[in-house]
Amino acid sequence: FAQGSFRLALEALYSRHTGGHELRYTLFGKPEPATYVYAENLLETIAAAQGAALHCVDSIKPRRRVYAVGDNPASDVAGANAYGWTSLLVRTGVFDGSEGENSREYPADAVVENVEEAVWWALEREESSRV
Known part of the structure; x- marks a missing residue:
C-alpha cells in the first residue's frame, strides 16, 4: 500500500467525522x-x-x-x-x-x-x- 491508500482512508474518515463532507486537498508528489x-x-x-x-x-x-x-x-x-x-x-x-x-x-x-x-x-x- 502506498500514499493512494492513505489518501482514500483519510477521505473516508474525514467524510464520516464531518457528516459526509468531501475532503478538499492538494496532491503533491510524483x-x-x-x-x-x-x-x-x-x-x-x-x-x-x-x-x-x-x-x-x-x-x-x-x-x-x-x-x-x-x-x-x-x-x-x-x-x-x-x-x-x-x-x-x-x-x-x-x-x-x-x-x-x-x-x-x-x-x-x-x-x-x-x-x-x-x-x-x-x-x-x-x-x-x-x-
Missing part, C-alpha cells in the same frame, strides 16, 4: 507538476550559487536538459515526461523489465541497469550534443 516546479526552482538556485544558469538567458536557446532518474514508470517517468525532462528508467527497484524492455504505458527516454549507468548515459549524451 507525477504531480508541483513536484517538478519545486525541483526545477531548487536546481536553478543551486546553479545560480555556482555561477551557472539552468535556463539560458537568450530566449532563442532552450533551457538546459534536465535528467530525471527513477525506477517507477507511473510516477518517476510519467512526471518527468510530462514536465519535459529527459527520463531515465532504472531496473533496480519497481521496474525490473528485461534487457531492451521499456514501460509500455509510460516509456522512458532510456532504460538502464542502475543509477551509475544513468549518469554515464546522461554524460555521454551531453558530450555528444556539444560536437
